[in-house]
Each structure stands twice: as C-alpha cells, then as structure tokens.
Amino acid sequence: MNPLQKLAYYVVRFFTGLPGALADFFSGMGRGIVRLVKGTGQALGRYFGGFAKGDLITKGSYFVMGLGHFTRGQVVKGVIYLVLEVLFILYMVLFGGTYLGKFFYGFFSGGTVGNVPTQDFWNEEEGIYEKIAGDNSFKIILYGVLTFLVILFFLMLYFRSVAESRENEATVKAGRRCPGFRQDLKDLTDKKFHLVLLLLPMIGLLMFTVIPLITMILIAFTNYDASTEVPQHLFSWVGLANFGDILGGNSAMSGTFLRVLGWTLVWAFFATFTNYFGGMVLALLINQKIVKWKKLFRTVFVATIAVPQFVSLLIMSKMLTYGDSLEMSGIIVQLFHNLFGVDLKFGVDIMTTRIAIIVVNMWIGVPYSMLICSGILMNIPQELYESSRIDGAGPVKTFFSITLPYMLFVTGPYLITQFIGNINNFNVIYLLSGGAPGDLLRYTDGAKSTDLLITWLYQLSLGVNRNYKLASVIGILVFVISAVFSLMVYNNSSAVQKEDEFQ
C-alpha cells in the first residue's frame, strides 16, 4: 500500500470502527445494567432474609442504625451510625423534604419549578411596592439534586450498617469478639487506605462538579433564560422542547447551531492536523544529526508554550486588529497593506478571520506537538531505518513508509484527544477574535461566525444574551460529540484494556 492508501485505510478504519465501538459501549452498558439489577436483587434478598432470620437486636438495627454495633462492643462506630441517621432524618424533615417536594411539583405536568411566585405587595405605610420573595426555581433544582445525592449516600450507609449488624450477630454467636474501633482505624491505613485517599478529593468533586453538572443538565429541560431570571420569576419544566428547537424545531436557532457546529468541527480538524504535521516536520528538522544547537532551537520554539496563553494570544489579536483606518490597525495589518497591498480584514471578513485563527493557532500549538513528536521519533527502532537505507530508500520514502505510519500508529489516541481538546479550545477563539465577525442574518442568540460551541456557551452564560437553557443544551451536545470521539480512544487504546500488563 502506498502512504495515501494507508492514511485512507486509517480514516476508513476509524469510521467503520465507530459502530462497533458504539455497540461495544452499549452492550457493556447493558451488561452493567443486568449486573446491577442482579446485584440489587441479591442484596434485597439478603436484606429481607437477614431481617427474618436475625435476632431482636439485628431486627432493631434495621430501624435504629448502630444498634447492632454498640450492643456488641463497637460503641464508637454504633454512635457514629446513630448520629448520622438522626442527622439524615433532621435534614430530610427540616430541609430536603421541602425541596424535593417543590422539585417534583411541576416535574411530570410541565409546571413551574416551585410553586410560590415572587409577588409585589403594596405597603400602605411606606407608600411603595415591596417584593415578597417566593420560591427560587434554580435553588430548588440545586437543592433537589443535593437531596438526591444525600439520600443515595444514606441508603448506601444504611445497607452497609445493616449488613455489618448481621455479621456482628454471626460473630457473637460463633463466640468471637467483634473488631473494635481501634481495628477500624488501623484498617484505614492499610486495607481501607483508599477511603482516606479518596475522601477529600471526592467531596470536592461531588460538591463543585457533580452537583453543579447535574443541575445544569436538568436546566436543559426547563425554560430558564433572561426572561425567567430567578428569583423574580419561576421557570418551568419543558421536557425535550429545547432539544427539539435546536435540532430543527426553531429554524433560526437550529441554523445557527449547525453553522457553529460546522465551524467547530472544521476548526478542530484543521487545528489538530496543522499542529500535528507542523510539529512532526519541525521535530524531524530539529532532530536531524546534522543540526547543531538542537537545544537552542527547541528552546526558541518552546518559548511560545511557556508564555501564558492570554498574553501571547492577546498581543496577537492586537497585532491583527483591523481598525477604521490604517493608523488604527495592528502592525501585521499595516505590514500586509504596505508590503503586499492586501487588506487583512481580521475580525471583519469571515474567511480571513478563520484562516488567521488557524495560522495563529499553529504558532501556539506546533511547538507543543513538536515536543511530543520528538519523544516518539527517538523511540522508533533504528533497525527500521537501517534496513530501509540498505534497500536504497531515500529520505522521502523513508518518511512515508516508516516514520509517518509509526507516528500515526503510536499517536492515534493522542490525535483524538487533541481533536476533543480543540473542540473545547476556548482561549484561542475568545482571546483572538472573540467570535467576531458577527453576522446577524445568519446567526442568532448571540453567536458569531468564528464562535465555537464552547465560546457560544460562554456568551450564553453571562451578558446580554444569557440563555441558560440553551447553554445547557449546547453543553450536553458537546458532551455527546466528545463522547463519540472518546469512545474511539477508549476502545482502541491498550492503556485502558491492558492496564495491568504494564507492571
């Protein structure tokens, strides 16, 4: 096969692999669900069976958590369980229950989130209207999600305590002592050390990633935007209406979405490949035996990675500014005008802006892939080159028949990761063009012609065009795109499948 056919083969394999990967994913998910159902069934069997067989204390521990612990020598643990149960009940009665109720108030009927609107109230004495705060729909969803998680964790804790209680009964019946608190603490440094390691990071993740993320996913199923801003208004559940709008129901909006999506994919493709091949060529140039001062050259190029992006991109955007007159324009625009007589209409002409962005991105990204490619190039077995030299292959042939295939093979997963990274590359677009130029005829909802989905999402989250529901829908769609491409990496990369074989 010649290199082009090979490349085509890789591309074809990528796309033909897609259905297989999806099938694997869903069958894996199916197996997972089956296992979950089975496991739950068994656990419930043990749960009820244990209740029927257990003695009075064990039966009691089904209602009073910790009873089976402190009556059997595990005082501290029992007290902790009991306190947690009391706290949970207090949480549900005083707080969670209300929010859960309000969460479900309009959930199935497509009604409002919460039921008490904020009202104006005429204050006779002062002679002014006062606001009486009603429900805050956003808070209700946020606290609703929190309450769900609290319930979930409590249930896990509860089943664990009941299971331990049954074990304790068996231990005592066998005439042995239950392990004390000291033993539990000791376990935390050894058998259960992962609990210590994971506790804080997972709390952080739950609080500031999981809960907010689930909340925002739910927002995609409401009509929350600037016109229903909380706490002045209540917003409503609307089901899949937003997805219907963006995928065709609302032609202006779905047209905008398709345009932004199209540019996002085109951008991600060109950004990934220009950087990758640019980096490879640069690495090949620098790593030649004849090159002196390799380190110096490498340092020169790496300087652009080392400089914080907002500095290098902002200065670039100012060098490229196309102003009202030549004197009000950036130095590069002036240079192009004076040298070539070309007006570089950056931020005014769509095509110019897009090309310029991709070129500037090479300035930022080529050194990065040069670093990665250098590392891999050094790992290509030298025998391959020697045998090809004996066969009389020239440098070009060697590149296409050895270097390129090897690089593509090794960096396949990296390429896809980069592609996903570029779909979400906020900095380059926002700091360079800010999405400009705008085009009000073809773009609605605050999107502009060089906006990526992620910069559009940003625009929709604050400012004049804020539209939280649309932002959430876009976020979910970005997830779907990323997930499809990630599946390729996940299923193809041996790093996941053969995790243990490295050792």
Added chain:
Amino acid sequence: MDKKKTGSLKAARTTASAVTHVVLTALGILWLIPLFYLIVQSFRAEPGAWSSTFFPKTWTLDNYRRLFFETQFVQWYLNTLLVAVISCAITTIFVLMVSYAFSRIRFKARKPMMNVMLILGMFPGFMSMTAVYFLLKILLPNHFQSLASLIIVYSAGAALSYYVAKGFFDTVPKTLDEAARLDGATNAQIFWKIILPLSKPIIIYTILISFIAPWCDYIFVSFIMSGVNDTSMYTVSLGMYKWLEREMIQQYFTTFCAAAVVVAVPITALFMWLQRYYVEGITGGSVKG
C-alpha cells in the same frame, strides 16, 4: 573516482545542513517576532495603542514605572500568586492521592468510579459554572466573588485530572510494594515511604501544570468576577484583559505590554527550568497507545 564521490556526498551534506539551518533559523525568528514585538513595545514612549513602526521611535522605562506605581498591577500579581500557590498545593495533593488509589489499590468501587469520572470529564468544564456560581453564593454569602472562590473553582475538581499521574504510578514496578508488604508495611506506609519518594517527576509535573493554570485562565475568573467593580480583587489575566478593551486600550496598551513581560518572564523561566518534567508528563500521558 572514489574520492570524488565522497566529495560530492560531502558537498550535498553541507548544502542540506545549510538549508536546514537556514530554514530553522527563519522559523525560529518568525516564532519569536510576536514576543519580541511585545517586549520592544513595552519600552515605547509614544502613547496610543497603534504604532506604524515595529520599534518605538523613543525608548522609555516609563511604562514599567507606571505599571508598578500607578496601577493595581502589583495587587493583581499578588492575588494571582496567592491563588496559584494554594490551588497548586491542593490540586497536587488531590491528584496524587486519587491517582495512587486508582493505580495501586484494588477496591470494589474502583472501576465504576473511574468510568463515572471519565464521563464527567467529557462535559465542557465551563458548563457547570452557572450552578457553581450559585453554590458559591450560598456557601460564601458575602465573599462569593473573591479569591477564595477562585481557589475552590481551580482545585475542587482536581480529582478529574488524575490520568497522567496514574499512568506514572502504573509503571512503578509492583514488586516494590510486595517486598515492602512482606516486611509488614501498610498501604499508607508504602504510599509515603516508597512510592512518593520515587515520584519526583510526576510531582513536579503536577505542580508545574497546576501552578501555571491560574496565570493563564481567563474563562473562569471572568465568570466568577463578572460585574465586580472593585478591581483590587482581579487576577492578572482579568485586569490585563480589561486594559485592552475599547475604552482603555489607547491609554493602557504599552502598560499592558510591560505587564505582559513582567508576568511572562517568571512563568517562562519556571517552565524552561522544569521543561524536562513537562515533556515527560505530556509524552507519557498521551501516547501510551
């Protein structure tokens, strides 16, 4: 005859070498021009945003004097440094803990947790910010637009970026653990006394990445601080971005350049100094095909 051949080969080699060097030098110059422009502009005495010449007509240090004594730049710099140091410490500790647990300890919830985290990572990180903003408002009612919020935003989700460090731990031979276990060491002791001392490259990589992040971030800080008029709370990226907005740029462009130099020099130096670890990290983490 033989001599001639080697001679022409030599000549061809010299030409190839010359061409390569010329190309590389040209590319290198091209690559450095924008940064060079930034530096020379920071010494420009003429006011205004736009100049028609690459080099200033009159050179001055006044922009730096102005930067340090007439703007809030020093305050922003200290803010960013504080946020960077604290969130870097938290992030590094979190990442090491999570990656060690996932790499070395086998427990029931391990695979499900890793899968969930994989899925979480596929959502755009910015998507949840509206809810995070609300949450911070509830947790820190009077200070939700503060440096503390920024530290939380930068470091709370650190667990999600465990991949590179886990990849590193995976390559540390398991026989080490087993030997220690035979001597009666617990998991905690193995972590502290055996694995961590061996992990210098990955620790430095994680520190480098998480320290630089707050200096380069614009999206999160601009969202958290949106509508804040008290500019003393800004970080460098936010404050400097404002200098380039339409109303300010004529007055502040050269100051921006000076500030950019002051920000970029230490970060660049740090990066160059620890470059080896950075390269090991990115190549190790991304190409385990």
